[in-house]
Amino acid sequence: MRFSASVGRLALGLTTVAALTAATSFEAVAAVAPSPEAAASAQAAKTGKAVAVPSLTDETSTTVANPDGSFTATITSGPSNVRMPDGTWKAADPTLEAQGAVLKPRVSEVDVEVSAGGEGPLAKLVDAGGRVFAPRWPTPLPKPSVKGNVATFANAAGQGADLVVTVLPTGFRYDVVLREKPAGPLELRIPVDTQGVDLRAAADGGLELRSADGKVAAAAAQPLMYDSSGRGKPRGGAVSKVTGTVETQNGTKVLVLKPDASYLADPARAYPVTVSPAITLPGVVTDTDVATSWASHPGDAMIIAGTMPWENGEGGDIMRSLVKFDTRKITGKRVILAGLGMWNLETNACGIAVGSGLTAERVTSPWDETDLNWDNKPTTTRQGASTTRIGRGRTWTEPCASGAGYLAWPVTDIAKAWAGGAPNYGIQLRGADETEKTNWRAFAASENTDAGVKPPTLTVVYWR
Structure with missing residues (x-):
């Protein structure tokens, strides 16, 4: 009886040890299994090419792992991806x-x-x-x-x-x-x-x-x-x-x-x-414009920034564009580089130096696109601002030789501010010198679905 009981207790003990060992082994394997980000990063380092990270895809962004260990998030101002019933993503x-x-x-x-x-x-x-x-x-x-x-x-x-x-x-x-x-x-x-x-x-x-x-x-x-x-x-x-x-x-x-x-x-x-x-x-409206003589109209396919004379030559409009991006995925990350891209459809003149250009600056207060006019436009800061003078697309009379395409602004300091916890109210585009009579650019809004047109895009390179 004592022998049988001892054997039983020994068997139970061995079973318990085996179960604990198996559980410990499973936990150890799980603990060392690479995350999707780490796996993509390892593959990128091995192949020398950027590798998509599907787990970081959402309605407005895609992310790739770079060979050097960094990640690049491409974020659009409006929805660009749609989750399908099977969990995969498709372009809208x-x-x-x-x-x-x-x-x-x-x-x-x-x-x-x-x-x-x-x-x-x-x-x-x-x-x-x-x-x-x-x-x-x-x-x-x-x-x-x-x-x-x-x-x-x-x-x-x-x-x-x-x-x-x-x-x-x-x-x-x-x-x-x-x-x-x-x-x-x-x-x-x-x-x-x-x-x-x-x-x-x-x-x-x-x-x-x-x-x-x-x-x-x-x-x-x-x-x-x-x-x-x-x-x-x-x-x-x-x-x-x-x-x-x-x-x-x-x-x-x-x-x-x-x-x-x-x-x-x-x-x-x-x-x-x-x-x-x-x-x-x-x-969710993520981009709009406002001017001295007209209020915001959400849903427009084009947004404009700069200064534009009236037809009768007696005055003009000062216009500003506002654009928002969902930057939650870079919160707490170490931002290396960031750039804003706006698809320039039309301009008052073509070239690499059109007027004083347009300045991109961080918005520092909330704005409501359904109730936005010149009197209640949001505040901004010049910290991290940058200016681009290029004009692309077409003028009133003819297309630019280079055709429509992105205008780019370096906005690294703006993205760093957001990553560090600053409230994200978006970016404003305005004439660098708003006293100029003529200096404007018209951009594709996120609602513009014309063939070949790209939405407002924020590209951020960061370390995890």
Whole structure:
């Protein structure tokens, strides 16, 4: 009995030791197993080539390990990647394609659809909170012509007046494009279906979508229209504000737009003229611009910085661009180098030294793109600022020989400030000398989905 008990206790002890040994061995193996970052870094050192680190990919950035042990994060101002159901990432692709009875973007992080013609919403967006924004048209829509991310409903707003829906990485924009001068005064009535938000006219002439608790879910300055006179000017050409009101008709909110008849009838007007309500649930807006004579219009495909004279030569606009990047992944890291890249579409002149150039500087206070004007623009600091004088893209009359492309600013000290814990309110671009009469550049915003165009990009090289 004693022998059997002793044997039993010995067997139990050996089993326990074996289990502890196995557990210890497993923990030891787990402890020494390299992290995805370390594994990528080791492979990069071995091959002498940069290696992607999928674990560091997110909606706005990708990261690679460099052969020297550093890492490079490429961060875009808006969403550029979409997580798929299987956990992998794909590049966002707003190209519209038929899905059932509607059109949808190929790869999108938001739930957006566009009419394929007939009854129903012109377009519909459901945001992450389940809120719905869906403008309709009072009559059935024709089948649209589709090019990339743009659906055009010819003559849907009357003869020579098209409805145009542009799908963006975070939602959509819709415009009325007047290809010819209207025969008389114009009034556009656009029914808007909503859930979780209510469409209202703001006291300043703008538009708001307010949630049930009274908070503003989305907003826009007063609607605009602009003609096609000259390139490189704010919103494309001569600008006019549009009177916008909100009525209730049979229980449905109706956006009523009344463009200025004298503006449309002006013999100098260059058609087509675009009427832009500029109200949707835009998701996170990460770049915009503001000027001395106009407020921010979130969702625009182009943002402008510098100084630009008016057509009559009696004055001009001072313009500033603001752009944000999600830099949480570099917090606490040792930043080696950082650069800002903005895709220059248009410029007042081409060359390596156009005027005083544009200065990039760190923003030091919050800003709200839905309520941003010259009087409440954010503060900045000159610490870490840098200036670029190059002009690319095209002028009012002809393309630059080098064509559109990135303009670059070294912003290492700005990135170091963010990595060290300074609040990140983004970067401002402004004319280096804002007293100049002419010195401006127009850049692609994150919402610009034209072929070959690149979004605002921040590149940061750092040590772990």
